[in-house]
Amino acid sequence: MCGIAGVVSGQPIEDRLYEGIHHLEYRGYDSCGVAFHNQGHIEIRKNVGTVDEVHGKENLRKIASHVGIAHTRWATHGRVTRDNAHPHHSPSGEFVIVHNGIIANYKPLRAGLIEAGGEFVSETDTEVIAHLLEGQYRKLGDVERAWVATLRLLEGSYALAMISVHDRERIYCARHESPLIIGVGSGSNYVGSDFNAFIEYTKNTVILDDGEYGTVTKDSYSVKSLKTGDPVAKTITVVPWDPELSGKSGYPHYMLKEIHEQPQAIRRALHIGEDEIDAVAEMIAAARRVSFMGVGTTYYVAMYGQYIFAELAQTEVAVVSSDEFRHLDLTDENSVVLAVSQSGETYDTIMSLRHAQARGAKTVAIVNVIGSSMARLVDRVILQGSGPEVCVVSTKAGLVQMVLLTRLAIAVGVRRGVVSAVAKREFDDALASLPELIESILNERSGVIRAAAYGHAKKDHWLFLGRGIYYPIALEAALKMKEVTYVHAEGMAAGFLKHGTLSLIDDRFNTLVFVPPAEQANLHVATTSSAEEVKARGGFVLGYTFDRDEDLYDEKVVFPAAHPLVAPFLPLVGAQLLAYFTATALKRNVDKPRSLAKSVTVA
């Protein structure tokens, strides 16, 4: 997702482009830039970083020009570099473009342009549009006709804004499957990805529909159909609006938004190239000692990795919480240390990585934030591309990290000869089925989980039990519950229960049991017998199960049948929802629980 802003005004732009992309930062913030007319040419200022960081380097404010466009970017693929940042210009610099979306046919278009002698500065699909536009202008001699001819060549999704030295009065814009609107002010008009782009200046907007393009001057606008070229009648929509909700895209909380974004985030993680995964697998397969580390959610993610590596790759992995790593660090030059972090800025993890590096270990990190300290520090990084995670309580980032560790385990297993080609295909298919399975939980189990959450919101204690790979799931689920609801929840290996904790169980104590599918017979039987131990002491048991006929539990949520490789993800999503709905039932501050910070960058 990226954000677009543009201003055409009778007055100097001053800070309006800066303000526009600043308000759009929730759509992405790894690089940004502005472009505006300056003495006969178009000046572009762009760089890598947040809007404020780029302003510090390039000065995005106090712009004297009257017409300009701006962009803030969140790369899901490809690198974050100054060259790849928007705006992009045509070879002569006469046309400058910002773009949100993906041009599906950019490869053949780019190949054609290169064949004709074109040279590209960036790796983006956007620059292709700028080249095409300049070519069309040379042929047609008219900016609007060239704009239309160019748009007709494009397939895929786009929201575009463009300025040209051949028409200094206008911003040209277009929409197809990515949002774009025009803001109608007095003496100034605007374009933007959404109302945030110009919210301080006008609430009057004209909404472009798919397949429409527009031209905007300081005191007029026109919208036409790309197909017919005919003007489209547009009415101004006045949008009353609450800045507090900006960025939640229709969700009540970022936490629910991010839970619902998981299918898409997993799809993106499955598109990360095999070569990128295999490069890390090669390091791990060659190492004598392998350690995974994280802290909080990412510690449990690492622990999940430990189980999946034992199972698939037959590789022993030491898992250490980042804050304890230094006290246990026996790594050497034959070691690989893999760290997991959403922000890539976690203080304990960075310190531990440095410690390991000093002892000669090779380091790897799985991180979500491109360009973060950790991404720069380690020998190899896997960027998970999950999009911004705003809620302090991690959901999608952690889940995607688990998917990536699964992919790594398969790759190491292949290298070690313990995962056959047939088995790899089976595992890949299982992973590919995961997004849809999670969607079915969100669509078909949210109701029953919410009813359970509201029904038990007043309980003071939860015990979350799991065995095998469901043990780290239980731990992570309990952490979700604690963080966001402030209700005491303890994750525990189910076999551990009778060695002490069982004495806590009475009718005031709720237990959630993560029951594996029946086809994993040993694990299944052992887990259900733990549930029976709790029931025998009068404890309430909520079963997260795959078996609709099991009547052992006081209440149950039945998850859809799934391959054992991906089955553990499903009750974890169910546990995220249980924590979320319990928090809303208790009216907690869901996105910013008390005492917690998103990224712990201190010791």
Next chain:
Amino acid sequence: MKALILTGGAGRNLVPFSATRPKASVMVAGGSLLRRSIGHLREAGVTDLTIVTGPNGDKIHRGFGEGSELGVNLSYADQGQPSGIAQAILAAKDRFNPGEYLILVYGDVVTSANPYPQLLQSFNSFTGPIAAVCLPGPPTARYGNVYLSGTRITRIVEKPTEENLGNYVLAGMFVLPTDLFGLVESAGDMEAVFAQLMAKFGLHASIWESGWIDVESPWDILAANQMVMDTWEEARVSRDAVIEGNVTIAGPVHIEGGSHVKSGAVLVGPCYVGRDCYIGNNSLIRNYASIGPESTIGYGVELKNSVLFGRSDIGRLSFVGDSVLGEGVDTGSNTVTINENLDHSPISVDLRGESTRTGLKKLGSFIGDDVKIGASNTLAAGSILEPGTIVPHNATLRGPRD
């Protein structure tokens, strides 16, 4: 942005109230459903409202007029005899300009907080058609399931399987383009309209997580009243109310101007006393009692979890619990609403000749507008009294279980 509020539905299950008033003028927590919706829209900056009315729509028209008292501009369109949402929408077709977006509101929905800022924010994010969706609480077969992919609505399943009940449903609030009217004309019913919206424009969901109740059955009024009152956090007494000595006020009690609370009365919140009411000596007004304007509560009356629409006279030493009383209902002294079965089994209600399970262990009576009940009457749990009924003194009304 303008809004279109539909209030013309027949409300066939909302007996005995729908015979004399539109659903939207049912009262909860001291205000009608419609007044609440209009207030929320106004707070969100939406002030140009068209209300589609059906039978008894003049009640709304007379009550709200041009809307100046509420700070909005109201206009009305009459749908005549109700025959579905599609027909209701078409009744307002000429009030909107092509190329516009409008907010569409089903008038029988109650939310615990203002849903429109979030709905408009969703519209801001997608600048395309938006439908509010929510999880309706305990699983019910009343609604179809909405399927989401991210926020995109991919399909609406009208008859979900047993284990899929209670998932996301349409919450009765939308932001839609005026193309809606054309779609309704060509498609005919709402199911087809939504399918076409999804196919042609894409339909995005705005997920509503706070309280939501679709008032369909008479006991939904009690649930909605509770839901709204649960959001009250403080007591509020008008400066124009008279509170005599030795009155106890505990918890969030709201008392409007012109009311007179006599000595010895105990009010335990959340509860509501509308304007110009008289609360008699030694009465007990406790949790979730909502007394509409111009009512008289006699000496020693106990009221709990009940909604009185207004202009009622409750005779001395009566008990009204878990009941809904329409406007102008009078009871003689010593009237008792029985509100539970002796074996504590859930109470059934006779809805249009059919015994309907409510699942509620405590439920009193539903008494239509302008019913007059004589002294010393006992009303069985789950009784329904049609509007205008006159019950003589000393009669015992039998319920469906007797």
